[in-house]
Amino acid sequence: MQRVLILLIFTFMSSWATAQVDLSYYLPEGYTYDPSIPTPKQVLGYEVGEWHVTHDQLVMYMKAIAEASDRVTFEETGRSYEKRPQTLLTISSPANLARLDQIKADRKKLRDPNTSVSIEAMPVVMFMGYSVHGNEASGANASLLAAYHFAAANEIEAELENVVLLLDPAINPDGLNRFASWVNSHKSYNLNGDPNGREYNEAWPRGRTNHYWFDLNRDWLPVQHPESRNRVKVFQSWLPNIHLDFHEMGTNSTFFFQPGVPSRTHPLTPDKNFELTEKIGTYHAKALDKIGSLYYNQENYDDFYYGKGSTYPDVQGSIGILFEQASSRGHLQESANGMLSFPFTIRNQFTANLSSYEAAKEMREELNQWMRDFYVGIAEETAADVNKAYIFGSEKDDARSFHLADLILQHDIKVFSLEENITVNGRDFKKENAYIVPADQPQYRLIKAMFETRTEFQDSLFYDISAWTYPMAFNLDYMALNSRILNLANVREINKDEFQLKPGQVIGGEGAYQYAMEWTDYYAPKAAYKLMKEGFRVRVANAEFSTPEGKSFGRGTILIDKGESGMSETAFFQKLQEIALASTVDIHAISTGYTGGINMGSTFITPLEIPRVALLVENGVDGYEAGEIWHLLDQRIEMPITLLPVDRVSSSVMDRYNVILMPDGYYGSLGKSGASTLRSWTARGNTLIAKGGALRWLAQNEVIDLKFRSVDNDEKGLQKPYESYRNATGAKVTGGAIFNANLDLTHPIGYGYTDSAIHTFRNDNIFLEPAENPYANPLVYTENPLASGYLHPSNVAGLQNGSVIQVRGVGRGRVVAFSDNMNFRAFWFGTNKLYLNAIFFGQAINGGTAR
Numbered sequence: 001m002q003r004v005l006i007l008l009i010f011t012f013m014s015s016w017a018t019a020q021v022d023l024s025y026y027l028p029e030g031y032t033y034d035p036s037i038p039t040p041k042q043v044l045g046y047e048v049g050e051w052h053v054t055h056d057q058l059v060m061y062m063k064a065i066a067e068a069s070d071r072v073t074f075e076e077t078g079r080s081y082e083k084r085p086q087t088l089l090t091i092s093s094p095a096n097l098a099r100l101d102q103i104k105a106d107r108k109k110l111r112d113p114n115t116s117v118s119i120e121a122m123p124v125v126m127f128m129g130y131s132v133h134g135n136e137a138s139g140a141n142a143s144l145l146a147a148y149h150f151a152a153a154n155e156i157e158a159e160l161e162n163v164v165l166l167l168d169p170a171i172n173p174d175g176l177n178r179f180a181s182w183v184n185s186h187k188s189y190n191l192n193g194d195p196n197g198r199e200y201n202e203a204w205p206r207g208r209t210n211h212y213w214f215d216l217n218r219d220w221l222p223v224q225h226p227e228s229r230n231r232v233k234v235f236q237s238w239l240p241n242i243h244l245d246f247h248e249m250g251t252n253s254t255f256f257f258q259p260g261v262p263s264r265t266h267p268l269t270p271d272k273n274f275e276l277t278e279k280i281g282t283y284h285a286k287a288l289d290k291i292g293s294l295y296y297n298q299e300n301y302d303d304f305y306y307g308k309g310s311t312y313p314d315v316q317g318s319i320g321i322l323f324e325q326a327s328s329r330g331h332l333q334e335s336a337n338g339m340l341s342f343p344f345t346i347r348n349q350f351t352a353n354l355s356s357y358e359a360a361k362e363m364r365e366e367l368n369q370w371m372r373d374f375y376v377g378i379a380e381e382t383a384a385d386v387n388k389a390y391i392f393g394s395e396k397d398d399a400r401s402f403h404l405a406d407l408i409l410q411h412d413i414k415v416f417s418l419e420e421n422i423t424v425n426g427r428d429f430k431k432e433n434a435y436i437v438p439a440d441q442p443q444y445r446l447i448k449a450m451f452e453t454r455t456e457f458q459d460s461l462f463y464d465i466s467a468w469t470y471p472m473a474f475n476l477d478y479m480a481l482n483s484r485i486l487n488l489a490n491v492r493e494i495n496k497d498e499f500q501l502k503p504g505q506v507i508g509g510e511g512a513y514q515y516a517m518e519w520t521d522y523y524a525p526k527a528a529y530k531l532m533k534e535g536f537r538v539r540v541a542n543a544e545f546s547t548p549e550g551k552s553f554g555r556g557t558i559l560i561d562k563g564e565s566g567m568s569e570t571a572f573f574q575k576l577q578e579i580a581l582a583s584t585v586d587i588h589a590i591s592t593g594y595t596g597g598i599n600m601g602s603t604f605i606t607p608l609e610i611p612r613v614a615l616l617v618e619n620g621v622d623g624y625e626a627g628e629i630w631h632l633l634d635q636r637i638e639m640p641i642t643l644l645p646v647d648r649v650s651s652s653v654m655d656r657y658n659v660i661l662m663p664d665g666y667y668g669s670l671g672k673s674g675a676s677t678l679r680s681w682t683a684r685g686n687t688l689i690a691k692g693g694a695l696r697w698l699a700q701n702e703v704i705d706l707k708f709r710s711v712d713n714d715e716k717g718l719q720k721p722y723e724s725y726r727n728a729t730g731a732k733v734t735g736g737a738i739f740n741a742n743l744d745l746t747h748p749i750g751y752g753y754t755d756s757a758i759h760t761f762r763n764d765n766i767f768l769e770p771a772e773n774p775y776a777n778p779l780v781y782t783e784n785p786l787a788s789g790y791l792h793p794s795n796v797a798g799l800q801n802g803s804v805i806q807v808r809g810v811g812r813g814r815v816v817a818f819s820d821n822m823n824f825r826a827f828w829f830g831t832n833k834l835y836l837n838a839i840f841f842g843q844a845i846n847g848g849t850a851r
Contacts, residue, residue, distance in 0.1 A: 021343045022047055027147050037068050037152035040144040048144050051187070051345035052137050052180040052331075055084055057175045061144055062087055062169055069151040070094045071160060077168075078230030081211035084173035086230050091150045091165040093157070096123060098452060103164060107239045110317070110368070111442035113376045126362035127166040127240040128353060129231070132247070132309055134175020135207035137183075138325050138342070139246030142349035143169035145573040149354070162364055162707075163357070165260035166238060171231060171309075172209075172216050179207025183330045191332040193339050195229065195251070199330040205623035212635075213627025215785070217245075217463065221307035222827035235313070236412040241367040242280070242360050243320045245309040246349050248327035252336035253295035255284075255348050256301060256324035257284045258310060263459040264302030268445045269314045270377075276319050280747055287355035287619035291388045292338065293348050304450050305464040312640060315445045317374030319367070323352050326440040375442050382440040389486045390451045391424065392471045395432025396754055398827050399584060401433040402501045407827070408450065409496040413443045417492035424485055431501075436481070436491055447783050451478070453738075454790035460790060461727060465736025465763065467789025468827075473737050473758035476831025504580035508589020510573040514600050516541075516588045519556030519752035522829065525836045526637045527583035528558050532610040534575055537563030540844055542605040542748070545597035547590055556751025556841075557607060560587070563567035577791065606844040613639065613839065614657040619646040620666035625691065628823040631659055634830060654681040659839050664692030664764070664821075683811025687842030689835070691818040694767055704808045704815045709748045709767035711798040736763040737789025739820070740782040741804050743834075745776035748841035749816070751807055752833050759787055760804055760820040761828055768819040773804050775849035779805040779834065807842075809850035814842045817825030 023039060040048050043064045053061075066074035071091055078086045107125065109117040128146060130139035150156065150165055170176045179202065205213045210227060210454050219228040235243070253559065259265075259277040262720060281297055288295045299725065301322060303311045326335065328342045352549040360367065382388075393401045404451035405415045416438070418431040437447055450470045457466065471478035481489075504527075506515070517524060519540075532538050541557040564570040580587045593600035613633065617626050626643075633639045641656065646669055654660075654677060667674070675698075682688045682703070690698055697708040713732045719726070743750045743758045751754075758779070770777045785791075785799040806817040816838040822831040 021049055025343060026347050027149065031149070031153045032155065033148075033152040037148065038064050039148060045440045048141060049341075049346050052183050052342075053144060053547060054140050054180045054184075055170055057179040058140060058143070058169050058176075059087055060084055062089055062147060064148045065089065066736060070818060071097070072147075072151050073097055076817065077234055078226055080173045080227050084177065086168060086173060087337045087613055088228060088234060089147060089165075089167040089169070091160070091162040091167060092123065092163060096161065104237055108481060110239065110371045111357055111375045113379045117372070118584040119365055119368045122142065122368050123164045124242075124367055125164045125166065125238055125240040126242040126244065126356065126360045127168070127235065127238065127651075128244045128356075129168045129171050129309060131176055131247045132171040132245065132327045133208045133215070133686070134172045134177070135179040135329070136246075136248035136327060137176060137179055137204065138248055138290050138327070138345035138349050140170045140176055141342075141346045142166060142246065145346070145350045146353050151355075152265050154612055159361055163356070163361055166234065166240060168231065168234070170809065172227065174211045175207045177838060182207065187331055193332045193334040195333055197330075199284060200333055204618045204621075205627070209623065209627065212631040213623045214631070215624065217309050218305070218825055219306045220275070220309055220312040221468070222265060222825055223407060224826035225749070229410060232410055239316070239371065240313070241371060242356060243309065243313040243318050244353065244356055245320060245322050246353075247322060247324045248325040248345070251329060251333055251340060253326040255288065255298065255326065255352075256299070256322070256339065257281055257295065257297050258301065258303070258320075258322045259324070260296055260301035261298060261459070264304055266304045266306065266311070266315070266449070266462065267458075268449055269303060270374065272373075273314050273319060275364075276320065278368070280319065280321065280356065283355040283359040283714055284352050287351050287358075288348070291347070291351055292550060293351070300463075302461075302463045304462055304466070306446070307467070307468070315449060316443070317371035317523050323349060325349055346364070346619055375729070378442055378444045382444050384705065385438055385439055386482060386510060387480035387549065388449070388483045389436050389438045389481040390478060391422075391429055391434060391436045391481055392474075392476045393429045394476050395428065395430060395433070396518070396520035397522055398433040398502055400474045400476060401435060403522075403829055404470055404476060405435045405494065407470070408437060408447075409494065409499065411443060411446055413437065413447060414441055415494045417494055419490040424479060424481065427479065429477070435494075436486070436489060438486065440530060451480070455754035455786060455788060455790070460731035460792070462735045462790060465789070467736065467738045469788045470827075472787060473828050473830055475758060501584045504583055504587070505583040506573065506577050506580050506587045506589065508591075511569045512589035513592055514590040515560040515576060516553055516590050517558040517560065517585060518553060519558060520554065522559065522587045522833065523583045523585050523636070524752065525833070525840060527579050527585045527587075528608075528840060529611070529637060529639045530579045530583065531558070531560055532608065532755055535563060535565040536572075537561050540604045540608055540748075540751070540841060541598065541605050542844070543598045543602070545595045546601075547595055548592060551588065554754075555746060556748070562805060609658060609843060611639065611659050611839050612657045613641040613642040613659045613661065613748050615641050615661045616646050616649070616663070617643045619669045621646065622664040622692070624822070625663035625821060628821070628826060629663060629794050629835075631826055632823050632835070637836065646670060649677055651677050651680065657686070658840065659687045659689065662688065662690040662694035664694060666693055670697075672701065675703050679703045680811060682815060685812040685843070687813060687838065688810075688815045689818070689842070690815065690837045691821070694763055695768070695817050695819070696766065698815070704810060704817070706806070706808070706817060707769035709769050709798045709802060711765075711767065711794050718851075732765070732792045732794060734765050734791060734795060736761065737791055738787040739785045739799065740787045741779050741785075742782055744778045748845050749778040749807065749834060749837050751837055751841060758830065760822070760831055761824045763824075765795060765798065766818065767804040768806060770801070770803045771808065772835040773849065773851055776807050776851075777803050777805070778805070778807065807850045808844055809847050812847070815847050816842055
């Protein structure tokens with residue numbers, strides 16, 4: 001019987017692979033449709049699945065649906081980096097659409113146990129989010145069908161009195177459009193499913209990611225991108241009961257729906273969430289059985305990291321549901337299960353969309369009651385927790401504290417600023433740059449997920465990272481507060497809409513002997529680049545000094561004069577004011593060169609050359625890490641850089657740059673000639689910055705002398721169960737954890753830091769042996785390296801007292817080697833400056849320390 005069923009499925013998939021399909025292929029039986037509502041073909045000019053819908057076409061259809069139906073409203077929730085609109089359809093009965101603000105207000109009451117609310121009369125709310133990965137396009141194309149069905153099906157009109165649907169047709173507008181353009185431009189009218197074809201093999205960086213090559217499905221919690229902030233705002237305003245997340249997976253797979261692997265659920269997610277997800281899963285199974293599609297659940301995927309679209313809701317009384325459809329990656333492709341057509345993938349997604357609707361409709365009261373119970377339970381949990389609040393701050397850097405507070409505020413969490421300085425257990429927190437987050441809030445579990453450290457786990461396999469402790473990521477001093485200390489604190493609640501980083505200023509008057517800018521501020525590199533771009537003379541102090549007025553400056557302080565800019569004193573001063581204001585840093589006037597410590601003409605002060613930066617991309621380069629660097633320099637430092645394809649590396653172009661950045665990746669295409677070019681270029685006094693796989697390639701090709709540690713990860717014993725192989729090998733992967741390291745604050749790489757203890761992030765098993773020259777290891781792991789997250793015991797030896805950063809000399813130049821990711825997912829603010837220091841100060845590192 002099973003063989004017959006599989007044969008029928010193969011035949012079914014193949015028969016639709018080459019034939020033209022129309023709406024009847026997708027739409028469920030037993031429904032009639034309002035002829036006044038336009039079909040996708042009537043607006044787009046082609047049937048769903050015939051071509052990949054582009055983002056502009058998607059928006060055009062959603063607007064047409066909203067104009068034609070009294071069940072639908074259309075709104076723009078924001079814009080992507082490439083200025084494409086993020087859109088949202090709200091679908092319900094006309095009566096509900098007329099009172100959306102009241103429905104939202106009622107749903108907010110679910111989070112307040114002290115407020116009464118009528119569960120029986122409350123509509124269920126379901127969010128439907130499609131194709132957060134732009135090249136997983138069956139979701140976005142299925143959204144055309146969902147919009148049409150829910151707007152036009154006559155039989156659901158009465159049901160919508162109890163249902164509100166939120167439809168986001170393309171969570172990643174830029175990636176979707178990039179992918180649609182690729183596959184459409186390579187489509188033949190006579191389809192050929194050969195997976196070697198150009199249609200199925202996108203050019204780097206592919207359409208999965210957003211403009212800066214970030215995976216937006218890892219950004220629900222960090223909210224570092226406009227697309228994420230806009231959609232989280234929608235989530236927090238609506239508090240949906242069910243949150244659908246439509247994805248694709250490998251072509252040879254089938255169809256997955258949650259729940260995932262039970263043992264890989266985050267401990268802060270209640271068991272009830274799994275039970276409800278499993279109950280909803282029975283609706284998916286029934287619907288997919290009806291159309292004869294293969295499927296599975298409770299395998300492969302997990303619910304651990306709260307930065308994913310299907311997991312973020314789970315810690316907020318909502319049910320996040322991940323769908324993974326085998327991808328045709330074009331219009332038709334061979335697979336292990338037969339020819340896989342694009343229409344077939346779309347139909348599976350739409351079918352799961354409809355089954356989710358049935359579950360939401362029939363489980364309405366149960367789902368609303370669960371959200372209510374979830375938050376009633378929160379009140380009990382906070383009362384029992386000895387930790388009543390979390391405090392965090394940085395003594396010398398307002399910006400990092402600000403950005404963490406701003407991140408937390410996006411999730412409907414109250415944050416308070418200090419009205420006066422406070423000392424807790426000998427640690428000082430300043431009112432200018434410290435914040436308190438009370439635990440006694442509806443978002444208690446989400447707050448706990450942000451601040452907790454965890455090193456013990458039920459399972460040793462993770463689909464994504466195992467730790468993200470935010471104060472560690474931002475390199476901030478922090479601690480939990482008990483009720484006594486919290487009650488003594490004098491605080492003021494922050495208004496999210498008015499919360500801004502304090503503008504910078506010039507302290508002191510015009511015509512000073514020199515001007516000085518401390519490097520401790522996160523945005524000091526931004527200001528330094530602007531100063532150099534203006535043609536001012538910019539130097540770095542490699543020793544401490546103080547002014548006659550008693551102001552002290554640390555290593556890394558930037559000294560500024562107008563140099564050969566030709567500006568008048570007044571114009572120079574005005575420009576300093578503009579840069580200080582725009583960069584949110586303070587610049588101080590120095591009245592004399594006769595300063596304490598070192599004088600202003602000291603040999604411990606080094607002139608700086610403006611960085612001319614090229615970032616290597618394409619041909620094996622890790623797109624995520626390249627994107628993180630690009631985003632950091634372009635968005636935060638406002639530094640123009642060249643995205644240099646690896647195949648453009650040659651002696652004829654290299655002298656345009658004095659800094660080359662090599663992210664993690666495979667650089668075999670550079671060959672021996674590329675290695676020779678990079679070595680010669682570095683030896684001429686330039687700075688090469690490399691990480692991960694780039695380090696192995698540089699060492700193998702004798703550009704630098706690096707040694708790597710190996711660890712014993714081999715399985716021992718005569719015989720082990722075959723079924724345990726996947727888990728045993730997967731457990732040795734370092735998927736993403738936080739580590740303790742010690743920083744040399746006197747080294748140029750450490751400039752701007754005030755505490756030698758620092759937390760770094762790594763997600764690979766490349767272990768760097770320390771250099772024999774002890775001055776060449778500015779950042780090393782501690783004896784007990786794991787701070788938070790999962791690390792297999794066999795990998796501990798690879799990290800203990802090993803190098804995180806190593807500086808090696810090549811001729812007159814420097815290679816700065818990073819074993820960890822200093823720019824992870826744009827939210828690892830705490831180590832960004834280590835990377836920036838390599839860019840700005842690599843030229844200033846004493847050659848003797850790098851031999």
